[in-house]
Amino acid sequence: MNAKELKRLAPAAKSEARARGATGSLAARAAGEGLVDVAVATMDSPVGELFVAVTSKGLVTVAYETESREEVWQRLVRQVSPRVLEAAAPTDDARRELEEYFRAGRRRFDLGIDDRLMSAFARSVLRATSSVGFGELATYGEIAARIDRPKAARAVGRALGSNPIPIVIPCHRIVGVSGSLTGYAGGLARKQTLLRLEGSLT
């Protein structure tokens, strides 16, 4: 007998298929044992596929397709933990609330927020932004004034551009003084879609 015949007991293609099959229950067990520091999942939405990441503290990021997945993953590894795993259950609430926002008229999110991907300045800007409600708009200057940095409208713009949790932290509700949409990290078309959905734009 040739020892290489042992290979026929475990054909490579079959091993890949069975390993993939075992991955789902592995992720569920890992999450159950509290070993998943960052649970990630993707979902479809009217603004394209969304990547959602959740930690024990709450929602840590929502990313559009325009952002490189590799960069998003690396940011999570660097700033939160390398224990990042695709796991459905821990992301259920976040995906359900987003789904309701898009399709069932949900006007506010009741999700915990993990702000570890934000700089200290962005944190204060995004907190102020969170108080701008569904169907309302605010200007960059107004947000700057709310955080007692009235001259910092530009820095506010940059902080909003770095928002790691778009849609849930509604940076799309912040517009220019003349009512122009100015810019959006996910692209102006997405900002328009969100504002139309909220009735702020016709």
Add this chain to the structure above:
Amino acid sequence: MSGAHRMLPPFQEFLEANRATVYRFLTVAVGPTEADDVFQEAFLAALRAFPRVEEPDKLDRWILSIASRKAIDHHRRSARRPIPTDDPPERPVDDPAPADPGDPLWEAVRSLPPRQRVAVVHRHVLDRPYAEIAELMECSEETARANVSHGTKRLRELMS
């Protein structure tokens, strides 16, 4: 985290890069019906230790060494299981059959002692060099060679 050494990948990426090899190893090392359980144990142990990994460029060897340990532990645990004195229960119906139950090679592989079986799989299924098998099994290269050669000899005898 120090910038001096290479960064760890996200666990998901590490899992996807290594799961097929680990599953292939375990299919032969513990058998097709047990592979799933030991596969999960190995990756759960890896997930527990992941943030403390010191050599991110050797993750493929790291997970195979964990899987080797788990495979050997698994055989030792099964060996310690008390043997029922009365009639053994019938095999459960949903117990998945081995890939090819008729293959006499399975019987031969099952008769190997755990360390020989693991060493033989590294050598002849995954084609690993002896130095690496020694590292994976935390033994000397001579011991690795001896385990592979004794195991292979026994397989040849049983299959002749």
